[in-house]
Amino acid sequence: MSLFHADSYSPDDMVMHPRHQAMQPVLVQLIQQLRSCETVEAGVDFQRALLTRLLEVEKDRWEFKRAVTRIRKGKQPHREVPELQSGRDPADIATWRFEHDVCERLARQLRSVGDALAWRVFGFQRPFILALCRNQSPGPMYGKAGLPAELEHFERACKEGGAFALLHDLTNCLRIGDMTVWDGVNPPRTEEIKTNPKNSRSVQLGRINQARAAVLDGGPLPGDNASELLYDLDLPLRTHLDVLRDALERAATDGIYATSVPGSRALFVVDQYACAEQGLSSEQFNERHRHAVDGALQRAGIAAGREDYNIHVTSLDSTARDPLRVPWANYPLHPVACARLIGDYVVATVETSGPVLTRLLQATGLDARWVRPPGNADLQQGEVIMEIHQQERLRSVALPGGLTMTPGWTLQMRRSELDRYLMELLQPGSWVAGIKNVLAARQAGRPWPHYRNEHEIWV
Secondary structure (H helix, E strand, O other), X not given: OOOOOOOOOOXXXXXXXXXXXHHHHHHHHHHHHHHOOOOHHHHHHHHHHHHHHHHHHHXXXXXXXXXXXXXXXXXXXXXXXXXXXXXXXXXXXXXXXXXXXXXXXXXXXXXXXXXXXXXXXXXXXXXXXXXXXXXXOOOOOOOOOOHHHHHHXXXXXXXXXXXXXXXXXXXXXXOOOOEEEEOOOOOOEEEOOOOOOOOOOHHHHHHHHHHHHHHHHOOOOOOOOOOEEEEEOOOOOOEOHHHHHHHHHHHHHHOEEEEEEOOOEEEEEEEHHXXXXXXXXXXXXXXXXXXXXXXXXXXXXXXXXXXXXXXXXXXXOOOOOOOOOOOHHHOOOOHHHHHHHHOOXXXXXXXXXXXXXHHHHHOOOOEEEEOOOOOXXXXXXXXXXXXXXXXXXXXXXXXXXXXXXXXXXXXXXXXXXXHHHHHOOEOHXXXXXXXXXHHHHOOOOEEEEEOOOHHHOOO
């Protein structure tokens, strides 16, 4: 969340800011550079380029924060504060808050490309991300006391025998440890860099060891719940990301495009550049958007009861907020399309109906029940939305009084799994097969499933 309340500007104000617009070609260039990395040297050069950009943005953010503090105390902004580019009133403290929030968002956008690097160097193996994301989000790199030591360690590691080192602070998804090193022989090694070698951060080292054991040895994921384990589905991942790519291309021409997606889903895409080129008024935009969305909902079979039972996920201002989401720069899309999604110049929304989705699972033989109460409030982290019960294929146990107890197994589906089904556009067959696989294993606690072939899906 932003440090300040964004009550003095709208999302449109954000994307119209000159700093925000200037970041688009930077993101395209960085994504292109990332995708062309084939050597250790290229990966190190990419991190240096990303680091330079990120520190520039975070320095400006820090200066704007300092200016806000001074204005609150009745002082003038300090001399070192960057030039305002929004055209807003410099005497209004909200102007400086706005500039700070722009920089906060730009830093997240840059880190999302760092996330794409992390996925790439880990071979698109989701277990590493699931294990190393389980900490609070780190603060800004600029002004960090331990940054010089981390950079020195980074440069030294990259010069030792062709090893490759990844700085975690360049990402949002790697939150445990400061750096991961690949030596070409052993599994990736995550390290905590100590500014003072005499200081011991046993808690962080313990989480590093727990994350490593979770991935390599099947131990519990970092945290207090020992029942949270990675689960290998040993199944191929199949998606409808081709539908997303086609929708983005249509929206780039039409401005607004909506379509149904197999599996009781509707996809809506808005391209602000195309809408601006067509000169749509607010009334024209709203009418065209309503017509497109209504049609897609009808085709998906999820129009009825929308306000009570439909839920959705969106790309809007979501970049580098959730470490579990695959970063846009890894989607099999053109770098320009990725940059527009990262910067909110293109917004993609996927919607489904809880009861309709439940009936889809029931049709495959799953005893699914939608347990989320009606209402259109946002999904909460960790919220249980569906329960899937499976009867144990064992002889029933007769109890006194004519009652019969049939052993069973209940799988609770939470927000993160539904988010993945929607945003990654998993094919229904692939998704259902994964659910049945988890149920058949009867793994106690909270399994975190992952597919085998994600390196074939992402870029």
